[in-house]
Amino acid sequence: MPISGREPLLQVSGLSAGYGKIGVLNGIDLTVGKGEIVALLGPNGAGKSTLLKAVSGLLPRTGKVTFAGRDMSTTSPRDAVNAGLVHVVEGHRVFTQLTVHENVMLAGYGMARRELAGRVEEALAFFPEIAEKRNDRAVTLSGGQQQMLAVTQGLVRHPKLLMLDEPSAGLSPVLVDRVLAAAARLRDAGTAVLLVEQLIEKALNLADRVYALARGTIVLEATTDEPDLPNRLEHAYFGQDVSAPLA
Amino acid sequence: MTDTAAPISQPKAPAGWLGRLEGSAWWIVLGLAGLLLPLLEDSYIGVIAQRAYIYWVLSAGLNLVVGYAGQIAIGWVSMLTLGAYTTAALAAGRVGPEWHPFLALAAGGVMGAVAGVVVGLPALRLRTFYFAMTTLGFSTIVTQVALAWKDVTGGGVGTPGPVFPWPFDPGWGFYYFCFFLAALATWMTANIGASRYGRALVAIRDAEVAAEASGVSKARLLILVFMLAGALGGVAGGLFASLQSYITPDAFTFEMSVLFFIAILIGGRGSILGPALATIILTALPEFAAPLVQWSTFLYATLLLVIVLVIPGGIADLLDFRNRRPLEKHREIVTRPELLARVLDRHSEKNTLSMTGIELHFGGVRAIDGLDLEVRSGEVHGLIGPNGSGKTTALNVLSGYYKPHAGEARLNGAVLPFLEAHTRADRRIARTFQTPRIVGGASVLDNVMIGGTIFGQATFSETLLSLPRHRRDEAHLREAALLALATVGLEQLAAVRADRLQHSELRFMEIARALMLRPAFLMLDEPAAGLSAEEIRRLGALIVAISRSGTGVLLIEHHADLIFDICDRVTVLNLGKKLAAGTPAEIRSHREVVSAYLGA
């Protein structure tokens, strides 16, 4: 099993979660080191988004979550954010009735006024296309622009770990590259990224390590420089080494 | 349906002969107590009993609105007020000539029925709070009018109530009149409650979209129930006016509404005996605890708060011992596709269900962006794509929940209307849901029977009076539901409360419910999610068998192996657009599909 050489930032062990009666995750173990990009891959319905929600506290969970040396197993999303664990949820859920600028400001709610103003500008600088529309209400943005706005919100607090849930969904290829490039810049600045992504090729190009999730369990863990990774992933996806083979 | 008698193990009847007696024992005791009460010769107790009967006449109808349909009608005392003043004013000749008291009472019922429908109108399309507010507002208005319209109501001074002639004259004669009407109200509402109408009401409450998909017309059904509940409230009002002998607006306090309401909540939603007992107890309680009278409304309100916060299911839920018995732990779903010949009509004709040029956006987000799709009889058509690619949205357009901004849907060339989901059942288009939409508190059998609602022939009034056609309906639906359950392998669980089932079992239960329609087209939304590998294999075989008997199947699924295994054709969506379409083999080798869907 490949072990990250870096100092661990997020450590998850024995994590289970679900929606009401429906259990989705089963005893997940996962680690993200400081300043690395980890891709979380897997077929639709495998539980990737659920895993992020369970880590950030948006869903009730059992198991252990340690972040930056702190036990975060039972904390609220707000505690997570304050500790530097920021989760950009899937589906570009920005506040459509507020302006772009207000949306970004809210991401720093509770910060000192002057500091916040600087952080907002800094975050907006990542996506000039969004910054241009700072005084437009978010409802006027396209789906892709809303997604960029959501990522912008995630940058305001200078998180230690940014969890991005399908940031490429609904984006044209050019914009996908722009968003993922932002993730790379963050890594260079020392921020770790946990990335849920459907575009495997792009994810593998960007990430340092990869986990594959299928049917609520981790079925593969690897560093991205290992050979034959796409093939192994496909096997893990279709569960050939887990259940019945394809007809 | 053929008569090849494949053995279907009947579930142990939840209430056999003894069980039925157990169920009616309380009614027999109540009935006898009511009949024999006059022997006590205690007119004080007699008056309390009459008041309880009158309240129950109203609450029995309200129970269908609140307990069954789940509509929060908190101001139903207005029906009592309206019925009381109508009866009193007509009988006293304050409007035109004096009416005979019985005619005046009937008029009170009619007024109640009309008011019930008017007050209920917002419930047909609006959220719960609006309806609650409408009933509350109506009771405020009715009281204001009663105070202001002095010619008819006597204003604050009041007006005398009607006096019924012998044999129902004041005293024990009137007592038996009230008793009889309470018994009648009980019987009629129990008939409705145990019929397809009652099941549909509960389905509207707990699983509205599933009810619509089963062909339940919410508006029509609710209007009938509001009419019945209003009429019973109006009749209760006429009786109340007679019992009070003199009525003023003060007599109709809002606290009575609260009493009716909490009696139903305490008694338990979807029960009739429970609310009846609770009505009697709550009516009598303050009489025997004099110091409490002043505080009774406060106590009722506190009770209401406690019930809502602590036991929203009511006391009936607490006492439901039958459903505490543990179920067998390691249950296995053994489907029996061979029974399908008896479940489904043999569709030999070729049908097509199609969408062309569908576009739909939510705000600035394009959910579907020009989609064409065609499903044919006897085929399994797979619909796959990444999250958010518009699969379920497409299904919701096809089944009539959404209205697209462009494009149309057709069945055999005939245009399908949008936003009329309940009309799909008549066209034999059935579906299941990504998250099973079920009535948790009802038995599995009842849940499945909801699927056959459109095959019932008896009218609401026939059901009210339990006429033969209604009883035939019930027998047929029950038989068909057991067969459908046997087909999906759940017949052993027919009598179990649906919310005790495992998630995978609920998926099969939804399929059984959809099969009740004998569908020409069946649309399945991720039926394999949460199933074990073995269950998925059986599901696949069942779906294939369904399609081979002539039904067209549209299958949304994430399990690629299932899709490639059983589909005849596959359509791949990405970003609301068709990315590719073809046979499974073609799709597997499609480069773009592999990159969009498989991601590699």
Added chain:
Amino acid sequence: MFQSIVSYGLAVGAVYALIGITYNVMYSASRVFSFTAGMLGMLGGVLGALFIHKWGMNAVLGFVLVLGCGALMGLVTEILTVRPVLKSIEQHLYVLSTLAFALMIQQVTAIEWGTEAQPFPVLIPIETGTVSAWLDQKFLLPLLACAVTIAGLEYLYRRTLIGRAFLAIAEDSYAARALGLPETRLRLASYAIAGIIGTLAGFTGAQMLLAYFGNQAILSFYGFVPVALGGMGSNRGAVIGGLALGLFQQAANFLVGGIFAAVAVFAVFIVVLLIRPEGLAGAATARRV
């Protein structure tokens, strides 16, 4: 007559509008319509009369204390009747829990304060009405309160970050939680604000409506009509709807009698709900299956 229709109508309309805003403020923070709005209005009048008239408190002190009680009531409402049922909001249990709490308070009022309407003291010791009937303080105070409230809320929602946080939670509480907004604290704050606005309405309107426990039911309904007319969550809509309702009611009272006024208001309410459920000014929202 014209003068009294307009001045009384506008003043009562302002009270209705404020109660409508009370509904809106609670709704915006929690997607809950709380029946406590009418109760707050009733309490504003009763507590005001109790503190100032019965206990002889200074009017300003009494006023502040009443608003304080309103804020407290708002907090209790949130903690006791809203938070426990928010998880299963689709079951609409909040309708019952808030109604139950409102009825409890109403009953305590009826028993401790009495069921008779009692007079409310004149707050400003100069007899303003002598200058002109238009300037009677019992008509001016509710209008003033309404203007101050709407200006304050506009400032809060449009100019402050906390106000935008309220709006954010109203629109998408899940995303707001993910962003780390203190959802619970913000909701509590909203309920406290609603408590203040509701009691303000009752306090300033009590010289007209008196200190009467029965005002609760009337304000619950007539305060909701502006919300239905103006669209839920829209405070401007509530003000316009409230003033229009007050004028209409007074005009109908004078011209064709109280029966017609009551029935007509109810009929308009139902018709608007059926034809434009999103309110006359609101925008339709798509249904989600």
